[in-house]
Amino acid sequence: MTAAGKHQASRPIGRRLERAGIRDVAAAAGVSITTVSDALNGKGRLPDATRRHVREVADRLGYRPSAAARTLRTGRSGLIGLTVTTYGEEPFTFTEFAYFAEMARAATSAALARGYALVILPASSRHDVWSNVALDGTVVIDPSDHDPVVTDLVRQGVPVVSDGRPAGNLPVHAWVDNDHEAAVLDILDHLAAAGARRIGLLTGTSTDTYTRLSTTAYLEWCERVGQEPVYEAYPAHDPCAGAVAADRLLARPDRPDAVYGLFDPNGTDLLAAARRYGLRVPDDLLLVCCSESSVYATTEPPITTLSLKPGRIGTAVVQLLIDAIEGGGSGAPVQQVMPTDLIVRISSQRRQPRTTVSPPRNAGE
Amino acid sequence: MTAAGKHQASRPIGRRLERAGIRDVAAAAGVSITTVSDALNGKGRLPDATRRHVREVADRLGYRPSAAARTLRTGRSGLIGLTVTTYGEEPFTFTEFAYFAEMARAATSAALARGYALVILPASSRHDVWSNVALDGTVVIDPSDHDPVVTDLVRQGVPVVSDGRPAGNLPVHAWVDNDHEAAVLDILDHLAAAGARRIGLLTGTSTDTYTRLSTTAYLEWCERVGQEPVYEAYPAHDPCAGAVAADRLLARPDRPDAVYGLFDPNGTDLLAAARRYGLRVPDDLLLVCCSESSVYATTEPPITTLSLKPGRIGTAVVQLLIDAIEGGGSGAPVQQVMPTDLIVRISSQRRQPRTTVSPPRNAGE
């Protein structure tokens, strides 16, 4: 047999498949460990011949540097946490799928392009899981008031960037958010321009920043133009509650002739409710909702949606985070406000030729 | 003397915030490193008093074990890769959002419950990113024929479990998949029972297992019942192509009176197309599509959907993977076939008693 000689001198108690280590490569290439490390990482000063030789030997042995060892030595893991809010025990709810999916997709791409990978970590994770993964930094989506995990991370000196303004005084290093007030005002103006006299709002009962800012903007707008606010609030993470709230809103005596829904499923819910009450969209009711879903392009009628551009946000958040990681936590916290995108479809436009707008059934005061 | 003596011997060049290490705890508690490790991990044989004392000191110092060091020593990182197929440079497409999101959510929860976290890793990741993260195992979604990354991982001895039957002879350790044939046959029978004479199929052009199995089942069913197949295939990752294909299918001279769409957006696309051709659903056209989206509960009319139960699949995949990781790659590959769920709504049922239904405004074009 060939390899019978020196009983190899290595430790055959290897975990699995006796992976080749850097010293095996060094031995095989007839150079020192230092040289291998330098050659592979393009560091020291070596003649190209040596560099090539080492690389080739490494390839031949199928050498893969141990991520754990490298992390231990350098203090960098190349891992970024993606913290998602939780409802009960579950990571995120159906309501936010489209937003979250798009945001995560963009974040993943952006991180990858800079050599980082994302770790999904629900905010309510068991502590042992959190501390068991070496994170270079964390993206946190819509951090709640005093998220213990985030606080903990910040205290450990791990850079944290949040998607959405941090509630309370969470000391994140940077955040990115949409200009929610501007978005709402824009929509209300758009609806008013389309002839709406009484614009209603479908909003949430939770205290997150998005809901709060949007609702406040709505109320302010109402006050400014002298309209009585007409809104229904419901727990946004419960899809059934959304349908009920939509129905309630259209059942009111002071029924609105236009509605903006803050959450993704509101569009279909409102459409269904409108149908139940025999309201035609957009003739009797103008509709807009905030959603990333493409289904609204093909509903009957297609519904105008506000896109928060989660992709842009995901990218921005990751860039900011990696800058913080690599640049060293220099300077003051960065905050970046991104515009939204109103995709106007039929549901928010009065039919053109129609001069007289069909008034609500009984115009009562 | 207590401290001051030996000038501490420590290195003040610490990366960031001089995190306390295990030896700091040992010193502070007046015991050895071994004792601290044992006390914190509940291993050795120590009196409860010592154990408590060490824990308390560790807490006081805010000690967090270094994940990197632990991983290096134990060979376990507690990290599981979640590999998603890519189209172009992007991780996944809009078509699969709902499925992917639900699957990822369940997988995250399941992993977390067993002390693992998930790392998102697009299949086309740069190699250096892949090898820079220490993975205990990997979940791969719909692996393509000879995915280089998966092959590489398997060769390194990393356990791999796939969602969907592995194409080709990818040597995964286990897989979980739906019973796609049974699902399609079930749907076709269901539509036939509702009175359909000619059932059409909206399918994909790609060669993945799902598309292939489903299409084959359809063709077989057609042959068995003696129906001429009527189908359109399109590149599933292109949403616009889907709308076009739906239109084409309903424009055919041998127009089907029922359609099953294999992909998520097919429902709304078909509905839109039906509207264009003045076809009433379900009166003139029965509709079913495969989707995880809840919007189909509130479309007009609500559409019958086939759910693949991605949550169940995600959970199963993770369980299998962790079993493989912890149990040691014992035994033959496991394969697990999970049932699907047909959610019957109005679109696939002929109206029962109703004599006259309020007809659409003007039926013609």
Next chain:
DNA sequence: CAGCTTGACAGATACGTTTCTCCATGGCTG
């Protein structure tokens, strides 16, 4: 030709754990 720089590498150490081996002590039994 002594002394200096520079290129090309080798040796040794540290990163922070886990764990294997080994050493005290003290209370028993035979």
Next chain:
DNA sequence: CAGCCATGGAGAAACGTATCTGTCAAGCTG
């Protein structure tokens, strides 16, 4: 009282990498 076991704990060896500090020869300069 010698021998033994159980208990409680300390020491030291890995794990695999990245670097810091040398070393040695060759090529210069003055």
